[in-house]
Amino acid sequence: MTYLFAVLAACANATSSVLQRKAGRQVPKRQNLSLRLVWSLAHEPAWFGGILAVTAGFLLQAAALGSGQLSVVEPVLVLELPATLFLASRVFQARLHRREWGSAAAMTAGLAGLLYTLSPSGGHPEGARWYVWVLGSGVNLAFVAAMVAWGRRGPAGRGPHGGQGSALQAAVLAVAAGAAFGLTAALIKGMTTAFSRGWAALFTGWQLYAVIAAGALAMFLVQSAMNAGRLVAAQPGLTLTDPIVSILWGVLAFHERVRGGWFIVLAVASGLVMASAVITLARSPLLSGQHGAGNADAGI
Numbered sequence: 440m441t442y443l444f445a446v447l448a449a450c451a452n453a454t455s456s457v458l459q460r461k462a463g464r465q466v467p468k469r470q471n472l473s474l475r476l477v478w479s480l481a482h483e484p485a486w487f488g489g490i491l492a493v494t495a496g497f498l499l500q501a502a503a504l505g506s507g508q509l510s511v512v513e514p515v516l517v518l519e520l521p522a523t524l525f526l527a528s529r530v531f532q533a534r535l536h537r538r539e540w541g542s543a544a545a546m547t548a549g550l551a552g553l554l555y556t557l558s559p560s561g562g563h564p565e566g567a568r569w570y571v572w573v574l575g576s577g578v579n580l581a582f583v584a585a586m587v588a589w590g591r592r593g594p595a596g597r598g599p600h601g602g603q604g605s606a607l608q609a610a611v612l613a614v615a616a617g618a619a620f621g622l623t624a625a626l627i628k629g630m631t632t633a634f635s636r637g638w639a640a641l642f643t644g645w646q647l648y649a650v651i652a653a654g655a656l657a658m659f660l661v662q663s664a665m666n667a668g669r670l671v672a673a674q675p676g677l678t679l680t681d682p683i684v685s686i687l688w689g690v691l692a693f694h695e696r697v698r699g700g701w702f703i704v705l706a707v708a709s710g711l712v713m714a715s716a717v718i719t720l721a722r723s724p725l726l727s728g729q730h731g732a733g734n735a736d737a738g739i
Contacts, residue, residue: 441507444499445515451496453522456674458489459665497627497654504624505631509689510559510697513624513682514550517713520678520720521546538719546716552709557697559689567629567692575692579622579684586615587660590667609668613676616664619657620677621684625692626650675717 503512521543528535567575590612626649633644641647664673689695697706 441503441511442515444503445507445512446518448496448499448503449516449518450522451492451499452516452519453526455489455492455496456519456523457526458485458492459662493658500624501627501631504628505634508559508695509624509628509685509693510557510695511554513621513685513689514553517546517550517678517682517717520674520717523674524720542716542719546713546720549709549712549716553706553713556702556705556709557686558702559695559697567625571692572629575625575688576622579618579625579688583615583618583622583656583660586611586618590615590663606668606672609664609672610676612660612664612667613673614680616657616660617677617680618684619653619660620681621688623650623653623657624681624685625688626653628688628693674720675714678717679714 500512500516503515521539524535524539524543528539590608592608626646630641630644630646630650633646634641661677664677667673690697
């Protein structure tokens with residue numbers, strides 16, 4: 440059931456990506472990294488659909504993490520990218536070509552290779568210690584803050600004339616969002632551990648409220664990344680940073696065991712196959728908004 444819930448979460452997140460990108464195209468880039476961005480998005484019906492979809496994805500992810508390891512669940516969520524592509528092809532009535540099909544197959548093979556070579560197992564039954572949470576969250580948030588500070592140097596959102604986006608700015612903010620989602624996943628794992636002790640433990644524990652705060656931060660950064668530039672620039676960093684950060688949390692904080700030795704080399708090779716497929720898929724005209732003049736205004 441862990442894999443099923445993770446795949447369904449990826450599909451829900453893909454639906455959210457399409458709808459949020461559609462809504463983000465209607466918002467001026469000068470509102471980037473400001474609360475006015477959220478206010479403007481709230482006037483877009485597609486945005487609410489995206490919020491509902493990502494909420495469903497959150498619940499499915501929590502169900503997957505309740506019975507599975509971070510090192511297993513989060514890499515499966517990279518299937519969000521090909522799912523986004525396939526959904527976009529149906530919504531905007533554009534054909535998929537050999538590049539898209541081949542890259543999706545390569546990503547799936549790389550994911551299977553990564554999970555097989557790492558073979559994550561175990562994990563601390565009581566979750567991470569309090570001092571690990573403090574240290575890990577501090578490092579994670581410091582990385583997010585550094586990426587946001589770098590992203591603020593881009594053109595979108597700078598002054599009254601910040602109407603242009605930047606591929607680098609979108610990519611950097613997407614990395615920040617992916618790292619925030621990685622922290623959120625770790626907190627969800629901690630929340631499910633608390634929930635195993637009952638509803639009272641869930642609502643009196645700090646993890647639930649930390650999940651809400653970290654998730655809200657991640658969603659805000661996603662909106663900013665998509666507002667700053669095309670999905671072709673934002674999606675690779677968003678797709679790849681989340682599982683990398685989550686695997687680090689799983690191994691270092693939750694003591695999930697992965698195979699070492701030559702298996703690490705094979706895992707890196709599988710990861711590189713995945714990364715290449717992600718970059719190739721992200722450059723698809725369907726995601727870059729160049730899939731046809733007739734659909735230019737509706738492109739994501």
